[in-house]
Amino acid sequence: MRNLFKIAIRNLIRYKRRTLLTASLITIGVVFVLVFTSVTGSFKTIMIGEVTDSMLGHLQIHRKGYVASIDSLPLNLNMNPKAYTKIVEMLKATTEVESFSPRLKFGGMFSNFTETTSIRINGISPDHEFHTVPLLTSRISEGKKTLSRGEIMIPILLAKGLKVKLGDTVVIVATNADGSVNGKQFIVSGILESATGPGGRDGYVHIEDAAEVLRMQEAEISEVVVRLKDFNRLHEVVQKLDSKLAGEVNKEGRPLFEVHSWEQLSPFFNIAQMIDVMTYFIKIMLIAIVLISIMNVMIMAVYERIREIGTIAAIGTLPARIRAMFIIEGFCLGVVGTIIGDIIGGIIILIINLTGIRYNFGRQELLLQANLLPSDLLTVSVIVIVVAVAASFQPAIKASKMEPIDALRHV
Amino acid sequence: MPLITASSISKNYQTEDVTVRALQGVDFEIETASFVSFVGPSGSGKTTILNIIGCLDKPSAGNLRIADTDVIKLGRKESASFRGKHLGFIFQDFNLIPVLTVYENIEYPLIMVQNIAPQERKERITRLLAAVDMNNQGHKYPHQISGGQKQRVAVARALVTNPALVLADEPTANLDSQTAYAVIGLMKKMRDELGTTFIFSTHDTKIVGEAEVLFRLEDGKLTAKERKGGIKE
Numbered sequence: 082m083r084n085l086f087k088i089a090i091r092n093l094i095r096y097k098r099r100t101l102l103t104a105s106l107i108t109i110g111v112v113f114v115l116v117f118t119s120v121t122g123s124f125k126t127i128m129i130g131e132v133t134d135s136m137l138g139h140l141q142i143h144r145k146g147y148v149a150s151i152d153s154l155p156l157n158l159n160m161n162p163k164a165y166t167k168i169v170e171m172l173k174a175t176t177e178v179e180s181f182s183p184r185l186k187f188g189g190m191f192s193n194f195t196e197t198t199s200i201r202i203n204g205i206s207p208d209h210e211f212h213t214v215p216l217l218t219s220r221i222s223e224g225k226k227t228l229s230r231g232e233i234m235i236p237i238l239l240a241k242g243l244k245v246k247l248g249d250t251v252v253i254v255a256t257n258a259d260g261s262v263n264g265k266q267f268i269v270s271g272i273l274e275s276a277t278g279p280g281g282r283d284g285y286v287h288i289e290d291a292a293e294v295l296r297m298q299e300a301e302i303s304e305v306v307v308r309l310k311d312f313n314r315l316h317e318v319v320q321k322l323d324s325k326l327a328g329e330v331n332k333e334g335r336p337l338f339e340v341h342s343w344e345q346l347s348p349f350f351n352i353a354q355m356i357d358v359m360t361y362f363i364k365i366m367l368i369a370i371v372l373i374s375i376m377n378v379m380i381m382a383v384y385e386r387i388r389e390i391g392t393i394a395a396i397g398t399l400p401a402r403i404r405a406m407f408i409i410e411g412f413c414l415g416v417v418g419t420i421i422g423d424i425i426g427g428i429i430i431l432i433i434n435l436t437g438i439r440y441n442f443g444r445q446e447l448l449l450q451a452n453l454l455p456s457d458l459l460t461v462s463v464i465v466i467v468v469a470v471a472a473s474f475q476p477a478i479k480a481s482k483m484e485p486i487d488a489l490r491h492v
Numbered sequence: 493m494p495l496i497t498a499s500s501i502s503k504n505y506q507t508e509d510v511t512v513r514a515l516q517g518v519d520f521e522i523e524t525a526s527f528v529s530f531v532g533p534s535g536s537g538k539t540t541i542l543n544i545i546g547c548l549d550k551p552s553a554g555n556l557r558i559a560d561t562d563v564i565k566l567g568r569k570e571s572a573s574f575r576g577k578h579l580g581f582i583f584q585d586f587n588l589i590p591v592l593t594v595y596e597n598i599e600y601p602l603i604m605v606q607n608i609a610p611q612e613r614k615e616r617i618t619r620l621l622a623a624v625d626m627n628n629q630g631h632k633y634p635h636q637i638s639g640g641q642k643q644r645v646a647v648a649r650a651l652v653t654n655p656a657l658v659l660a661d662e663p664t665a666n667l668d669s670q671t672a673y674a675v676i677g678l679m680k681k682m683r684d685e686l687g688t689t690f691i692f693s694t695h696d697t698k699i700v701g702e703a704e705v706l707f708r709l710e711d712g713k714l715t716a717k718e719r720k721g722g723i724k725e
Binding site: 391 | 543546549569574575579580583587589590600605653
């Protein structure tokens, strides 16, 4: 085997320019894929983090039918305190759950006493909420990073539009479940930066204040936001909770609750999927580049060495050895291109990270942190090397099937 | 028992409209350790008979036994194994592997064909390098040595596997007459030392005289067998 490698490497060195060109092509492909994968992968991770950690949580539990009507924030599809208690017991018994936070959501009118506009309000239990969606506090651009009774945090667009400042008194007016209207004064304690996705422009009040506005004796719950210990186990936990909740049915035997992962709640999931599809296409392009370039160079190698093939076949080299000789040559070319590509790709990613490129996504400014995952590096490298070997097969088989007498006659 | 027994060997090539009869019912026997030449004008069938003896080609008809093996019945893979075990080749254009040094070229069949242990490989190569007077040239690549030296390396490569038979198709065609004699002399010396049978083809009348047994071919037919000194059989 060592000798097969020796011959293969020397043959590659023999045709320096051609080897260099082909290896360069593979290198460029590998660099492009690594940089693209790490940048888009990092963008995806940042965005998923923003979406889940500042608003949605990893998953949410609602009363059945709530999500289908979520645009109108229906008060008649809230969970009653008894139902919420069941959810709490179940979540506490689920070891994968790190924390959870109940929300009472409603739509209302926001007034600064001179102007009025509509607003979506989340009634939250601050301690639970800040633990479950930890980036919520980082969105507070002005004001304190806590929320007490009688206080409201409002989105920046609303604050600017209605010229409301910290410490101002505002009024929230809302229609409750039985149709009557109620209002309550709040002090503005925080201004929130907008975030991309559903809930990115909502206001926040204490859950007991929300219940008071809606004239509830005891706070009902619109949704329970859940944070997991390990985000990678999301689908497994959703399935687990789903099966646990399947036993909770109403009098008609229909399920009472529904579990949704963030993917089902945020349109960003479609963008994330598009990024994945683009990454696949880029990988397919890389495969095509490697396949065509290696195949081309190996076909040329076989054609140029027909007499050599005839000689080694005549002196008794078995067809399998001749085949291996050319496959190893393709393999070495793939390995060289991949290693150089991995190194250059790694350097470019390092430079990107050291440069600290910032970009805007919606109203958010994000820092581009390209992360090259070892699994991505390994996948791309293995793909290139496997394709390089596969591309060498046809020329190698052709070489091994040559009749020595015909090959020796070749001019 | 002869090393080679050929009976009624014929070889036809079919071109578009014409059937070329390259060999027509050739019979001969070749003894072990003999120094044999097939001679004749261009197109007489010299290369064809060497290709058939070398198991590189199959006859259209006839029987051929080499080293007690019916080589005509061998498949592609078996032919390759047989060549690797029993035969050595010397080519007109030397056909050394350009990416391997002189030493590695001689070593090639021992590693890639016969799987010989490193120590034995070294011993055989060192002995043969000395025998072909290439002692200090082992590190050189084929493009760094002369034509005569290349053919000496080719002789060493052909002999390194200890074959029963070495076939050389026009081995001196690309050499000047002095080098040609030297190469033929080397082949004869190796025959004497190792007892290997050498068969070569040539149309060079001066070189022909070096053969101990001569088969004359004309239009694909064996017209004469002569022993050295012009004794016809």
